[in-house]
Amino acid sequence: MISKEEVKHIAKLARLEISDKEIVKYQKDLSSVLDYIEKLEKVNVSGVEPTSHPFFIENVVRKDEVLNKKDTGKLRDMAPDKKDNYIKVKSIFK
Amino acid sequence: MKLEELTIEQTAEGLRKKEFSAVDVCKAYLDKIKKDNKNIFAYLLVDEKGALAQAEKADELISKNKGSILTGIPVAIKDNILIEGLKCTSGSKILENYVAPYDATVIKKLKESGVVFLGKTNMDEFAMGSSTENSAFGPTKNPNDLTRVPGGSSGGSAAAVANDMAAFALGSDTGGSIRQPAAFCGVVGLKPTYGSVSRYGLTAFASSLDQIGILTKTIKDSEIVFKSISGKDPMDSTSVDLPVIKDKFNLKDMKIGVPKEYFVKGIDAKIEKEVKSAIKKYEDMGAKIEEISLPNTNYALAAYYIINPSEASANLARFDGIRYGFSSKEAKDLLDVYLKTKGKGFGPEVRRRIMLGTYSLSSGYYDAYYLKAQKVRSLLKKDFEKALEKVDVILTPTTPIFPFKIGEKVEDPLSMYLVDIYTVSVNLVGLPAISIPIAKVDNLPVGLQIIGKPFEESKLFYLGKAFNGKY
Numbered sequence: 001m002i003s004k005e006e007v008k009h010i011a012k013l014a015r016l017e018i019s020d021k022e023i024v025k026y027q028k029d030l031s032s033v034l035d036y037i038e039k040l041e042k043v044n045v046s047g048v049e050p051t052s053h054p055f056f057i058e059n060v061v062r063k064d065e066v067l068n069k070k071d072t073g074k075l076r077d078m079a080p081d082k083k084d085n086y087i088k089v090k091s092i093f094k
Numbered sequence: 095m096k097l098e099e100l101t102i103e104q105t106a107e108g109l110r111k112k113e114f115s116a117v118d119v120c121k122a123y124l125d126k127i128k129k130d131n132k133n134i135f136a137y138l139l140v141d142e143k144g145a146l147a148q149a150e151k152a153d154e155l156i157s158k159n160k161g162s163i164l165t166g167i168p169v170a171i172k173d174n175i176l177i178e179g180l181k182c183t184s185g186s187k188i189l190e191n192y193v194a195p196y197d198a199t200v201i202k203k204l205k206e207s208g209v210v211f212l213g214k215t216n217m218d219e220f221a222m223g224s225s226t227e228n229s230a231f232g233p234t235k236n237p238n239d240l241t242r243v244p245g246g247s248s249g250g251s252a253a254a255v256a257n258d259m260a261a262f263a264l265g266s267d268t269g270g271s272i273r274q275p276a277a278f279c280g281v282v283g284l285k286p287t288y289g290s291v292s293r294y295g296l297t298a299f300a301s302s303l304d305q306i307g308i309l310t311k312t313i314k315d316s317e318i319v320f321k322s323i324s325g326k327d328p329m330d331s332t333s334v335d336l337p338v339i340k341d342k343f344n345l346k347d348m349k350i351g352v353p354k355e356y357f358v359k360g361i362d363a364k365i366e367k368e369v370k371s372a373i374k375k376y377e378d379m380g381a382k383i384e385e386i387s388l389p390n391t392n393y394a395l396a397a398y399y400i401i402n403p404s405e406a407s408a409n410l411a412r413f414d415g416i417r418y419g420f421s422s423k424e425a426k427d428l429l430d431v432y433l434k435t436k437g438k439g440f441g442p443e444v445r446r447r448i449m450l451g452t453y454s455l456s457s458g459y460y461d462a463y464y465l466k467a468q469k470v471r472s473l474l475k476k477d478f479e480k481a482l483e484k485v486d487v488i489l490t491p492t493t494p495i496f497p498f499k500i501g502e503k504v505e506d507p508l509s510m511y512l513v514d515i516y517t518v519s520v521n522l523v524g525l526p527a528i529s530i531p532i533a534k535v536d537n538l539p540v541g542l543q544i545i546g547k548p549f550e551e552s553k554l555f556y557l558g559k560a561f562n563g564k565y
Contacts, residue, residue: 026446054523078195080415
C-alpha cells in the first residue's frame, strides 16, 4: 500500500488539489492498480529496447511561415481572463 | 419502411433513386432521437437546426447528381472530436462550455462528402473508461437492456448506432473504446491501423495509442466510411498514406490464427462458445485455422495501464485554467489556479489516471514502471509480428464478459480495467482490428474481434462480410 504522504506528493506533482477524504480513497485505488502492475516484475526484458510508438515515425518539417491567421483571435478569446491582446494570469508570488 | 433502420448503403441508394429525400431521412433520425434519447442518453448535444440545413444542402447536391455515397447520411460524432462552432466537452466539466474553434480533419473530410451531423455523443470523461459511466453528464444506457452499460468509452456512439439514432458514428479507440462498446451494443466497430486516420482535432488522451474509428450497422458501411476518412494529413505527423493492397481475397487461401492465451480463465463460457462456433464457421467455409501463441498476453494490460496513464498525465497538463475551458474563480495565485482548476474540473477517474501516470513517470519509479512497460511493449510487438508471419488474421473474443449492470464496477477501477483485456494489446502494437456482432445470448450481443496486419483493413472487411455470407 502506498502511503498518504506519497499520494500527497504525487497530487502535488500533478497540480491536483485533493481533499483528505480523497487521499484515503486514492491510496486504496492506486495501490490496487499498482499491485496488479507488479506482475511485470516477472518479465525478463534484458537486452530489449523500449518502444514508445507502434510504428517507425519520422520528423515532418515545413517552412516557418504563418499559414492560418484567422484562428488567432478566436483562440485568444477562449482564455478565461484577458486584457487587450494578452492572456492574463494570476500573480506568481503571493 | 422506417428510414432510420436503413444502412448507409441502402439510404444512399434510396436517395439516388429519389425514394425519399435527405430531409426525410434527417427528420426520421431526429424523431427517433427525440423519442429515445431521454432513456438512452446517447447524445450530449443534438444540432437539429444544423442537421436540417445540411440535409437540405445534401438534397440540392443529389438533385444535381453531385455528392458522394455519404451525401445526406446522418452521423453522430463522439464528443472528443471537434466540429467548428459546436460544443466539445470530452465528457468533462472542465470543457463544459468549450466551443470547438476549428474542424477535426475527419470532420472536414465528412463535410466534403456531404454528411449530416446529428450531434455529439456521450463518452467516459476524456475517453477514460469502459462503460460511459465516467461521463460528467451521466451514463449512457445499453439499448439492448437499459439496466446495463453500453460499454465505453465510445458508449454514446455505439448506443446511437445500435438504437437507430444515427446511420453511423465516429468514435476513438485507445484501448478498446470502439470495439468494446460495439460488442456490448451489437454493432460493427473498427479501430483502424495507427496512423491511417488523422487524429488532428481529436482531444489527445494517450497519443501513441489513440485512433479515430468507426461504428456502423454493417461491415460494408464501415468500409465506405473508412475510405472517406483515411489518409495522410499534414496536420498529424503520425498519419500516413495508405499503401495500396489488394482487396480481392479467397477464404480458401486464408490462414486464421487463434491465440491460445485468449481462451483461459476469466472468459464467460457462453461467449467462448459463440466465438468458437464462429471460428468453426470460418473453417467450414474453407479457411485454415491454426492455434497460435502470443506468449506475453498476460502482461499486456499491466503495460497498458502504465503507458496509458503516463501519456494521459502529460497530455492533460494543458488543462490549466489559463488558455481555455473551466478556470477556478476562487484561486488566489497562479499555483492555486492550477490546483483548483484541475481539482474541481476533472472527475475521479481522470484524476486517478493523472496520478498513476505521474507516479509512473516520477523520479525513482520511471525505470521500474514506464521504461519497463515500454520494453514489454516491444515484446508484445514481436509476439504479434511473429504470429502474423504465419497467419493472415487473428480471431479473438472482443470482450471476456457480457455488458454489465450500471454501477456494478464503477467503484472498483481494476475490475473495470480488466474488461479491456482482449483489446488493449492491439493499441500497444498499432494494428487494425474490427469487432463484429456474431450472436445474441439472452438478448445480449457477442462480439468477435478480427485483428489484421498493418494497413490490411480490407482483409478485415472481407472476413467480416464472409461471416455473414456476403463476400
